[in-house]
Amino acid sequence: MFQIKLLPDRPDVTAPDGSDVRVLLSLKGGSMAHFELTAGGISKPVAHKTVDEIWYFIEGLGVMWRKLDAHEETVRVEAGVCITIPCGTHFQFRSLGPDSLKAVAVTMPPWPGTGEAFEVTGLWNPTS
Numbered sequence: 689m690f691q692i693k694l695l696p697d698r699p700d701v702t703a704p705d706g707s708d709v710r711v712l713l714s715l716k717g718g719s720m721a722h723f724e725l726t727a728g729g730i731s732k733p734v735a736h737k738t739v740d741e742i743w744y745f746i747e748g749l750g751v752m753w754r755k756l757d758a759h760e761e762t763v764r765v766e767a768g769v770c771i772t773i774p775c776g777t778h779f780q781f782r783s784l785g786p787d788s789l790k791a792v793a794v795t796m797p798p799w800p801g802t803g804e805a806f807e808v809t810g811l812w813n814p815t816s
Contacts, residue, residue, distance in 0.1 A: 695710055698710075699724070704734050704804075704807075706725075706732045706816020707724060707729075708723070708724045708725075709722070718794050718795055719795045719798035720793065721795070722791070723790065724790045725782070725788060725789045727783055727789075728815070729782065729788075730780070730781075730812045730814050730815045731781050733779065733780035734805040734807055735777060735808050736776070737776075737804055738775060739795045739797060740775050740796050741794065742794045743765075743773065744769075744770045747787065748766065748783055748788050748789035748790055749784045749787075750765050750784050750789040752779065752781040753778075753781070753810065754771075754778070754779045756774060756776060756778070762811070
């Protein structure tokens with residue numbers, strides 16, 4: 689009925705964008721995970737087919753590019769910044785500081801698995 693989980697010491701999987709993922713918990717309405725992009729890393733640009741996400745950055749310094757229809761923006765992300773990634777948004781992020789860029793994110797509905805994310809054209813050449 690109730691769940692509890694400590695943050696895993698090692699990543700569980702690699703996200704379609706190339707970041708390391710530590711899977712946390714899920715309920716029928718959503719799931720949560722911890723994402724980490726190495727210092728100086730640049731993710732692959734992707735979009736999601738069926739899920740919305742909310743990301744909360746907990747460590748590091750970086751930038752996040754998002755584009756949905758005619759709206760496009762690049763924002764600075766660091767500990768304390770929270771952003772949304774609505775379904776269908778093209779996004780890419782990069783770590784700018786000397787440390788990894790880390791965030792926790794909620795995916796609604798829960799992450800369905802392989803095939804959810806697809807690569808798109810982004811701003812930067814990915815390193816992951």
